[in-house]
Each structure stands twice: as C-alpha cells, then as structure tokens.
Amino acid sequence: MKSIKLQILQTLYEQDFYAWVEQTAEILRCLRRASPTHHWDTLDLEHLIEEVVDLGKGLQRALQSALRSVLSHLLKCKYQPEHRSHSWQVTITRERLNIDELLQESPSLRRFLNDAEWINSTYQRARREAMVERGLSEEKFAIACPFSVEEVLDDGLARAYAKELNVAFTGTLGIFLKAKQAGYLNMLSPLLNQLNSLGFRIDRF
Template identity: 45%
Template sequence: MTSSQVQNHQLAELYEQDFCQWADAIAQRLREGRFDALDVEHLIEEIEDMSWSQKRVLLRNLRIVLLHLLKYQYQPEQRSQSWRSSIIEHRIRIAEAFEDSPSLQAYLLENVEKSYQRARTQAAIETELPLKTFPDATPFSIENVLNEEWLPD
C-alpha cells in the first residue's frame, strides 16, 4: 500500500471513530490542496447528506405551516396567538431557506402534496376531528401558504 492509500485508510477509520476530527483533517487537506489525501467516499456521502438535510428541514417547516393552517381553518374557536406565531415562524424559515438555496423552491413545489398529506393526518390526530374533515388535496395555494400576511378565513 502506498503512503497515500495508508493515509486514506486511516482517514476512513477516523470517520468512524471521531467525526469532528475527521472533518477537521479533511478541511485541512482541502486548504492545502492535498486532494490525493482525501477520504473521498465519506466526503461525497457527507456532502450529499448536507443537501438531504436541508430538504428534510424545508419539508418539515412546510408541514408545520400546513398543519397550523388546517387547524386554524377547521377549528376557528381554538385559534391562538401560538398558532399564528408558529405559522409565521415556519414561513420565515422557508423564506430563509430559499434565500440560501433558491433551488429548494422547485423541491418544495414537487413535495407540497406529500407534505400536505402528512399535515392532514397530523391535524386529524391533534384536533381529534375525522380525517375526512380535511380535504384530500391541499385547499391552499402555495402562494397563500408562503405569504406571511395570509390566514384562512
């Protein structure tokens, strides 16, 4: 085994033992331009995971907005500042995600209905209303869902 292969093997082992130390070692090698001394397999895995992580957070925020919009619309007697605050907070988080990564807008649009179905199920559980109370497809336009000023009547 060459010394480069030994270093790469040691890095791969370090990845399993101490992620932070592994990340520091990778960053140092990148700064130094030592691309032949990288643990490429794990580096690729981590970069892909960063993207998936951002996508998961985005959809979680969308689901929470949809959940509270459903509760707001279908339980008007229960409306609270807490629900409004949560809707606004998660809309802001979505907007900030779009500022950081505009490509997430397309991902969100592709997943609105899946997020709605999860929000619908959760709304039925939280409100103790029958699932059929809530429309099969999202009753809200995406423009309204993301509009910081809009709330259902």
C-alpha cells in the first residue's frame, strides 16, 4: 500500500511538476543524510540530486526567459511606439502563452512573480536587451519596472497604448485568424479551446 507521502508526491508530479522536483530533491537529501553508508552507495546520489535540482532550475529559467522577452518588447512598444510592429506583437503573445503553459503545469512557479527581487533582476536584463537592440541610452528606459505583473501577463496594456496612439490593434484572435489565412493553422477551435482551459483571455481586437 502506498504511503500518504508517496501519494502526495505522485499527485504533485501530475499537478505541479516544479513542486514535485523540489520535494523529490529534498527527500533525496534527507535519505543521503540519514543513511550515508546505506545501499545508496550503489547510486551516484550526488549527481542524481543535482540533476533533479537542475530540472527545477530549468523551469525557472524558462519562466524568466519568457518574462524577459515580454518585458523587453513592452519596453520597445512604450518608448518607441512609432516602430511597433506585427512581429513584436506576435512575440509578446507567444511568450505570454509560454508563461501560461508553464504556470499551468507548475503553479508553484507563480511565487517568483511575487518576488520583487526576482522580477527586478528579470526586468534589468530585459531593459538591457531592449536598450542594445534599439540603440538607445540607459536614460531612455525606467530604472524600475514600469509595468505591474498583471500588465505584463495581459494584453490590456498593449490595447491601451494602441488606443492612446490611435494605432490599429490586432488581438490574439486576430493573429490566429491571420495565421489560419496564411496556412499556418488548419483549425482554430482546438487551439482556442486549449487557451480557454488555461484561463487565457482572448480578445477579438
């Protein structure tokens, strides 16, 4: 019969992979400390723990990479709105979907979005990236992140900028329709159903 702890761990594997990684790594560490001369010596336990920990670090890096990309493109939209392009919009939408997918698979990753230091570190990288790409000086960009987490993860900010500048805005659905017309997508319904199941808001414009 499975222990309660094992059942919880197996549930975490299905519902929150990042939490499973953290718990599994901690269990391995405890086993190593409790039985340093036990039959664990037949395993490369040290590297096994490192590999499990690296799985979690990989998820965190994926989240940070997607968030950095969104921030970098939002900065470009904010400070160089005259250069706003369809490709920027596509990148923002794609990376928001990647973030959504990561948070769906590992809800415990959300805690990083509430970590001011982690957010600032990600923003500073995005700021540097946007600065170099657009050939602008540091003074052009806010030192502290000018966007809330909600704004970063939602299309509302982009819609507000477009309205303010009287620029036509193509929402997520509009991008999908153009992709279908261009032959990149065969059907929209499965994709839209998947996005709805993730709680992703789809706007018509």
